Amino acid sequence: MRNERPRWQVGKFTRSRRSDSYSLNKFAKNGSTDNGVPISIYSKNGAKTGKRKRKNTVLANIGRVLLSVMLIGIITACLVVGAFAVYVFGFVDDKIYEDLNQLKLDFTTTVYVLNKETNQYEEYQRLHGQDNRIWVDFDQMPQHLKDAFVAVEDKRFYEHTGVDWKRTLGAFANMFIDLYSSNQGGSTITQQLVKNLTGDNAQRPMRKIREIMRARYLEENYSKDIILECYLNTIALANGICGVEVASNFYFDKHTNELTLVECAALAAMAKEPERYRPDKNPENNKQRRNLVLSLMLEQGKISQAEYDEAVATELNVVASREVIKEVEVNSYFVDTLINDVINALIEEYNYDKTYASKNFYNGGYKIYSTLDLNVQKALDEVYKNDSLFNVKSKKKPGTPVQSCMTIMDYEGHIVAIIGGRGEKTVNRSLNRATDSPRQPGSTMKPIAAYAPALEYNLITYSSLIEDAPITIKENGVSKKWPKNAYSGYRGLTPVQNAIERSVNTIPVRIVQNLTPRKSFDFLTGKLGITTLVESMKNENGETITDINLAAMGLGGCVYGLTSRELTAAYATFGNLGKYYRPTTFIKVVDQHDNVILEQSTNPVVAMSEDTACVMNHLLQTVINGQYGTGRAAKFSSMPIYGKTGTTNDTFDLWFVGGTPYYVGACWLGFDEPEEMSGGSATRIWREVMKKVHEELEVKDFPQSEFVTYRKYCTSTGLLATTSCPSTSYGWYKTTYLPACTKHKGKLLDEVKIQENSSKPKNDTTSAPEDQTSNETSSEPTTTSSNVSSNSDATTSENSSSSAGSSSSNTQSYQSELENSE
């Protein structure tokens, strides 16, 4: 094609115009005719002009050929120059060459985990795209390594200016005539670097020219050392490995700077044909070629005879293990979560689109300092392998395994462990129920959507008496009483504490009614980082649906629900005096030059005042310690715990969300396709995990707010007791809000001092009840139209609204009083 086109053009050109005019002039000069019509002279009078005409024709033909040759030359030259210009411009535009020191290449990303014993971050896992590459600086490369590559790949490297013309001419000839074997590229190290950088394997002349231009450019702008450094960091060394550092790790379980002479030679031996000379798969090939490398090094005076002899006699110790280079075929749920978190943060911070952010993640050469705690994760993984905890039967589809997930955080937003499902994980970035599957939160919604905001706005206190009675709602034009409780009937005026302990349904609904569902919604979305709630959307039938209503805010009957991760982060505020940290799996991401790319903010949102959070903490401790506590099964030692159970309508979902002074976690149990469960307890799973996690941890108390006080309240009014109140119980109050009993006039009682190190409160039981499910007594409708099927427990027959005295921890003690309030 290349030769045909100009020839065709020249021929056409000559014949149709130039040759004709040539003939005309010729005849004009000879004067044989008077400017006769050329056509007649040329064609019709041929016989008459005879010999002379033939001579002219010969001359004309010679001229034509000469002209043709000239024109071919000129046009070819133009084409070559033009093509060259295109390539040169293309090359100038190529940003890759602007700065070799800031190579925009694909580098492997590494995840680090803090070793708590040494307080050092250790390499945990590497993640990469197509190229697995870790940068190593020139001064960290042994001289033998540099010498070995130069000796075998480009012995005149330090003399030429990017191109070894002798070899290049040979290579050029090779493109047309098959002189050498196929891979004899004739490329210098500089040219090979160009190939590594561009992925442009110059097999065609034009590309070869561009490669030469680029190599010359590199030589003009960079030192030989930088070129060699970049070359050794970009060379492909089989197994998807790029560069000598990952190759040293993989083949020899070493860093580059630890390589011996024979190992250096073994790597240099691979440069020509990495697969063929792999020391792990083709040790004989490698041995032959590395001995050649060594002999070339000897010949070029880079090593002594003694060094040569020793290296040739040395056995190569090849490790070749994925484990060494921290590669994992299937990522853990934690690593999956981390990948998503970093990619999302890149999108948020740098406005990348998803594809670009993802490419950056795998190829950015990032160092990611993760929040993973290996001990906690190990405990979580072990418990999830204990089948006896997941012995739940599916009624509709027998044999379907029950699913579960759990997130564990510290109190600064760090996810220390996460599990997104049960069973063997077989694919990367598979469904992670802890982060991707919002489920109905049931009663776990009550503290965050009803009690905490109401406390925050001083609409209630620890002991406010609220009517346990249904409200009247209209459904399809018909009035009905709603909601039901897990126990039969209603108990009338009940203190907030008791309502939480027993997971009463009517009271949070009344609180949200008073607060307004909008305020609850705003509290959840604005202060507690919940993102899965629906403000307004159209369903399939075109109806507008929303979570801004009593059923969703009061009882957790949401459109979609919440995730384990969201609930964990929201509940963390009850264990750290009200600070909301956005849950994260990484602390910091830096690039390979240690520039900070992403950093987790250390500034929390003040979700609620610390006194509110502290009172909530005490209220939620009664769920575990109270006589009728629905979360009593969570208790695993004398470690103080706050928490809340959740059971949704027809027992489709079981939850336990709770925390110790060390960690907070949310455990969900249910079927992927929601259906009724019998047996199983999220509370028990939570307990088993936390028990393991806390084995070595000292019992301590939650941080206390100085603006919270322990007081007696009047059981008949729920207000703070005075000297004349006949019946009292204990509770926790904000020092700034102490509404005194108005029924029994008298002097407000002083703060109750908690005695340290005295005996435990009598209802603080350390043994967990055996029957798990029956202790999660709440069962709420998911919508206002639902019928509540109560799976209430034996405690429902108790009629008195007794106050199960709340304990804060075993280091605090008080005389628990159980008095009838009338």
Ligand SMILES: [Zn+2]
């Ligand atoms: Zn009173």
